[in-house]
Every structure is written in structure tokens, then in C-alpha cells.
Amino acid sequence: MPTPHGPGGRSPARLQGRATWLVSRAHARAFGLLNAGFEAHGDGLRGYHYRLLAALEEWGPASQAEVGRSTGIDRSDVTAVLTDLEARGLVVRSVDPANKRRKIVTITERGAARLLELDEVVDGVQREFLAPLTAAQRRQFLDLVALLAGKR
Amino acid sequence: MPTPHGPGGRSPARLQGRATWLVSRAHARAFGLLNAGFEAHGDGLRGYHYRLLAALEEWGPASQAEVGRSTGIDRSDVTAVLTDLEARGLVVRSVDPANKRRKIVTITERGAARLLELDEVVDGVQREFLAPLTAAQRRQFLDLVALLAGKR
């Protein structure tokens, strides 16, 4: 359930006006909503799973290192999550014949189907998360936060 | 080498347009800046320490449960961090004589001084974090993200 801090949970003015604090709270709220969505949807899939599936579906097969760089997930974490995804049959790994140290990761049909389901969950969360804003405000916010997110 | 897939296009479009993703990235950036600041200037103090000190300075002495509620930090975490802060001489805990199960926490002079130092670090991080935005955009962003952070 979201927002376990009950009523009266104010923040010190010192924090309240600070961007990093507000972003942190907004992130916590979004994170909670996503967690609730993923949990309600059953399987133990988490943010990392979704990110990797999305990247694979979006750009097609790629090596683990590439997928890691494109999602901002560390190589070691990519390995672990991919092992899980492979065990679930959502992804296939095969050694690149042209470069035997690389493993080409491909999303399976089941993986793509699962991704579509997760998409709905994530979209629902977006609506819930952005509910406090009007349509115009949402556009504004997305533009601004994109600048702050930084592209790297 | 094949597939340096695109110049900057890092995140899948699926994620890139989503508020929760962008907020997550912005949060990661802010968190990294804060960590760097704390590591450079606050020996071993982290976000929880700062939050508690700020709350205590802002609202004066309070019980641990109250401070926890006001900062959104769990009771158990409050206990641990407060033990650390007390060991550093930045706060004092004393049993409430009118209610012996409560412990009144008070910030010390040293704690207040430390808080001022941390304030500067945090302020510097704010400037760095908001650097991509103009002054007008910063005001806009703060308003919008405050709505998304959830006031309750």
C-alpha cells in the first residue's frame, strides 16, 4: 500500500523547498506505485526485469554489455536478472559466433507478451502518478524533468 | 564494431517518455550529487542523518515517533540513525518524565552547527542539480514536482 506515513507527516521547511527532496519524495511515490503494480500482477518481476525486456524489444537482440549500457544497469546486475528472465523463458542467450566472449540476448515471444502485460501495469501507474497534474502541467513537467534527468 | 546503436539515444522510447522513469533518473542524479557532497564534507553522515537533524532543528525537541512521522522515516530506522547521531554528540535523548516510554530527542549546539555545514553542501547540490533549468523553469518545476511528491 502507498504512503504509509499517516496524516500530519509534514517535512521541515528546510527540506520542503529543496528540489532534491521533492524529487526524492516523488520518486518514492512513483516507486511505491510501481511496486504495488508489479506485486499485484503476481510474478517476482521488478524494475530491472522490465527495463531489460523493454530495451530488448525496442532495439532487438544485443549483447549483455550493450543492454546494460543502454539501460544504465550494471553488467553484474544484467547477468543476474537475465539469468532469471531466461529461466522464465522470456529471453534467450546465445554466444555470438563472431565474438565468443559476447552473449547475444533475444526476447522471446513469451517475453514480448509479458512485456505487453507489464506495459499496461506501468501505464496505469503513470496515470495514477500524474493524476495531480492537468494535461498541460504534465507536458510541462515531462519536459523539465527530462532536462534534470540528464541524458548522459 | 557494429551497433553503437545511436549517438545519445540511450533509454528505450518505452521508458523515455514515462514520468516514473524520468523521475527515477532525476532522483538517481540528485542522489549521486548528494552522496558526493556528503562523502566530501560530512563524515559518514547520510540523508537520514540530515533529515533528522533538519526536523529537530526546525520543530524543536520531539519524541522519536514524532520525528519519524514528520520525516517519513520508519521508527526502526530512526532508532538506528539517532543512536549514531547521539554517539557523535549531535543530539541528546532523554526519557520523557511524563510518559516513560517516549524519548525526547533534542539537537545539540554541535548538531545545529553541523546542520549548518550540511546545509551548505545541500544548497550547493541544489544549484548543481538545477543547473540545466532557467530560473523560471526552476520555479515551475518546483511547483509541479511538489504536487507529484504528494503533500498529505
Next chain:
DNA sequence: CTACCAATGTTGGTACAGCCAACATAACCT
């Protein structure tokens, strides 16, 4: 007054995101 219930502080544990060090293997580059 007693019995129950609520709040508090504490201990100990989990989950997730993120990061890093070390290693073996493989490819690349003089």
C-alpha cells in the same frame, strides 16, 4: 481495578537499486 488495546522504542530481518572489485576468457592492437 482489571483487562484489553494502542503507542513507543528496539532488535533483527527483507527487498530493491546501484555500484565496485576481481577474475577468466576472448578480442584487439601494435
Next chain:
DNA sequence: AGGTTATGTTGGCTGTACCAACATTGGTAG
């Protein structure tokens, strides 16, 4: 050939955020 870089993997660590259980204390209903 030798040195460097890239890759996948293992294992570990931190910080934020929760949760469960417990003893102590307060408050309240009977």
C-alpha cells in the same frame, strides 16, 4: 608475441525503505 581492452560472471557492499515481533508503558472500557 605481449600488452591492453571488452565481456560475462561471481561475490560483495551501501543506502533507502519496509515489516514483524517484542517489552514497556499509557490509556480506556468493562
